[in-house]
Amino acid sequence: MTDDRTHRPNQNRPFSDEETSGLYRAIHERRDVRSQFLPDPIPPDVLARLLDAAHHAPSVGFMQPWDFLVIDSKSVRSAVLSIFEEENRKAAENYEGERNAQYKSLKLQGILESPINLCITCDRSRGGSHVLGRNSIVETDLFSTCLAVQNFWLAARAEGIGVGWVSILDQEKLAKTLKLPEHVYPLAYLCLGFVSEFLEQPELQKKGWRSRLPLADLVRGSTWGESLTEPALEAEIRKG
Structure with missing residues (x-):
């Protein structure tokens, strides 16, 4: 793993036009991928870079509350898929008529289609009882972990890796499936892989949902x- 000096030989210099353009391109072309995954494995050096990018997210009090579960077990992923399917059936009940049919037509996960899954967790005890900056807003550990997710996602887009966040999950069942300690919260369950294409628009926008x-x-x-x-x-x- 390279150190920070390799990434930033001169931290005070402004970004070049090309670097700035690349940053904004990653932001605007990031997509929540569900249907376009390819079976090709992610090279270890690429995945390591993405995890390193996530680990360099800002965190309140520098608590760094995240951990990363790299999930390649088919049995674990199948168990997670079962949790999704149960919750997705419940979610469909929120809609009626054409909206219900449209919801059921959406593909909202790529748990088995993607070559690897990743769960980014939040250790709610990290940093001890008194974390600098967390006294008034205790949820800042969750907010900080979300920043790690965003870092990972943008870096993945720059590397040509698709990411899909599966949010239709019962978190208690997911935590049990992943054997998480009681103080660790499964914040983001992600599907990862190279893709056949990145859609020009977010998929929900393309399909008329929002x-x-x-x-x-x-x-x-x-x-x-x-x-x-x-x-x-x-x-x-x-x-x-």
Whole structure:
């Protein structure tokens, strides 16, 4: 594993135009992959880089609450799939008529199709009883672990690796299946692999489930009811 100096020979220099473009490309072209996985294995050096990227996420109080379960066991994955199927049946009951039929037509996991699964967990005891910065908001350990997930996802996109987050799972059953200690929470169950394509749009948008909200409708001023006071910023946001 290379150290930080290999990644950042001069931490004070600005990113080049090419580097900046690559960062924004990864952000805008990241997709939640479910249907496009290829069987090709992920090379160990690539997976190690992705895990290293996740491990370099920011965390409140530098608590680093994450652990990474690299799941290649078919029996474990089959057990997780069973949990998904049970929860997915319950979720379908939230919709009626055409919406129910549309929900049932969506592919919402690639647990067995992807060559490997990964569970990113949050150790809620890491750092001890008093973690700097966590006194008022105890959920900051969960928030920090989400940042590790995002780091992993963006790095994966840059490496041409698809990632799908399976959120339709009973967390208690998942924790039991993965034999997690009581204080460790299974925050993100991910399917990983090379893909046949990255879709131009998010799959739920492409299939008409939801569309991306306009950014201009979501940016506000100093308080909730205020508009932006900077016309140039508002104009740039509306252009985008």
